[in-house]
Amino acid sequence: MKRTRSTSLRRWGVFLALPVLLFLAMNWLIRQMVYPAPPLGVPAAPPGLEDVYIPFSGEAKAHGWLFHAPAAADSTPVMLFFHGNGENLGALRLSGILADFQELSVSFLALDYPGYGRSGGTPSEAALLAAADSAFIWIKENFANSPKIICGWSLGAAVAIQTAAKHSRELAGLIALSPWASLPEVAAVHYPRWLANSLLDENYNSLEAASRVRCPALVIHGEQDAIIPAAQGEKVAANMGGEFRWVKVPQAGHNDLFSRQAVWEEIRSFLKALRESAPSKTPK
Template identity: 25%
Template sequence: MNNSKKVAGLAGVVSVLWMGLTAAVAANQKRLLFNPLGSKREVLKPYSTGHRTRPIVVRAKDGTRLSGWLMTPPVKGPHPGVVYFGGRSEEVSWVARDAGKLFPGMAVLAVNYRGYGDSHGDPAEEHFVEDGRLLFDWLAERHHVDPKRVAVVGRSLGSGVAVQVAMERDAHSIVLITPYDSILALAKRKFKTLPVDYFLQHKFESVKYAHQIKAPAYVLRAAVDDIVPHSHTDQLVQKLGLLHADEIVPDSDHLNIPYLESTQERIASFLASRFNPPAA
């Protein structure tokens, strides 16, 4: 009888601990998923040597202030355009610094998510996607941008935003850097014993939307990635409607991949070939 009571007591303790862990993860999911790290700017004075660079503020539909940078080529347009969506904890001022290598001859819009950098508001999937559509439209409406040649580029967390924006807008091309099938699937992998399906609010289920994307997709994976394992990228790639290429960048990991010269050259080459195809 005593052993039965001990087992029951242990089971009760385990149950309480499990419920406590579940509650803690559920309550802190925004911090765990987004983690904007305050408003620290990665590059103090962002400036692209290949563009005119200016800080901009775009108002979201609900009035929230979104801050970032618009980079335009110094020659007369109309130019092809690119909207960039960053990863978890990523402040996007570095894009303004590297735009000359990443996006030569292209108009580039890089805006921090809500709660990131100087942008106001709280991060959430629905806001990121709604704001992403707004930013795509905003760039396409600039007089110096060709509205029929606007691409989206998403890194890690931002690949989920890029996929949903490309699904609902006429994106010319899409570049996905270390993309995943869904945040839900990654969370279930990380928290195997928790009922993630029931409490995760921001699921970013790219795999559900990928087949609806009509634009050619270019996927770049890190050589070593312990945040988005290749198996989760495989699931997404299999659903993409039009896959241009799926490549692994040598000597890269999940954190350094967008800053590498090899990555930047690959992206620039892909977009240039799409925006300016060789004459038949």
């Protein structure tokens, strides 16, 4: 009798544990989909770039590559760039995107997220935003007189918008490429909404944060983006708290956005307009 009762209790224990294990497994899977840090290693900064390590939480440091624009002056903008969730600095270099940014005649800091590349810590919404905030403060301290721009793509757009909302009045501009309205909203495109809402413990509410952005903003989205629908980017653009330009790139998707010449033309035009509108520092 005791053996039968013990066996029955074990079966009930397994039965009751299964939903918990399933929930934990699904939660792990969702987090891996949000933060699929690539296994590709990140080497020391290549020629023309400089390694930067920025403390952001306790002893954790975020790693970035810094590029100084040739013949940079105080009037030369400096850009803080946040990449997508499936990239790191090594991947950006191999894809040629960093080289494209070097052609913009601006200085920039491209940052790896916590848990990505050489950055310490573990990826989470709180950790990414803390690292982004520390990186912007670092830029303010090291480029005090330069116009400051924040740029991000996909997950990076969410980080960029949140950071811009916090430091809006210190910014010359914001560039958001393929932004989502919120993480639950984009998850609901691919999964049942009830499942996304029950498993996600992070929000990245770009729609709300956009309303607190006062600097000029450029929002670019691929018309055929099947990962983050362009309609979400359009909502984010329309909710900006200041002047904005909304661009939907014909026939462009999500992962091929940077390969479109129209994207770089829009970015150059936006940067040119910011330079022309910047107040002159020539003594009167």
